Amino acid sequence: MKNRLKVLRAERDLTQAQLASETGVSRQTINAIEKGKFDPSLPLAFRFARLFDLTIEEIFEDEQEV
């Protein structure tokens, strides 16, 4: 699953550690999500959406979508 997490984080001048801190996960988890190695759970996706004031679809993109 593609995502805009890295771009959104950079726009708000947040480090991975700060984003991890805001969403209650480890920095390793943020890094893995940004690199597309790990898909977050729905509750975590909602936390990102709330933090960036966006919808989940605006952050994450389903690669299988036609």
Place this chain on the structure above:
Amino acid sequence: MKTQNDSRCAESRRSTVNLAIWTAAWVLSLALVTFGARCLWDFNMALTILFILVNLATGVGMLVYYVKYLRNLDELQRKISMEAMGVTLGVAVVGGLAFSTLDVTNVISFDAEISYLVILIGISYIFSIAVANSRYK
């Protein structure tokens, strides 16, 4: 201001320390019952049973704190642990039965002690955790 992650980290650290304490207690109680029967109380049945019960109780405590430890991991860390436990279970069953078969069929000259299986489980868990962690780096 205390962030969500600060409290999560503190909770995670606390559960790791608790797990370490209970694991150490379990190992010590196992050593005590194993060597104590031989060296301290000369196989006195009542004392041996008492210390086996103590060992079982600390083992249950260790399991409870291991579950708490898993609950305090975040979702990626939990996935890594689950993958490692899956691999470890497979290695333990396949490796353990193969090792036992070697003993039963007299291919090996020594007994297939359970301690070898415990060592295999420990090594495969550590190895699996390291591999999974490097995959999500």
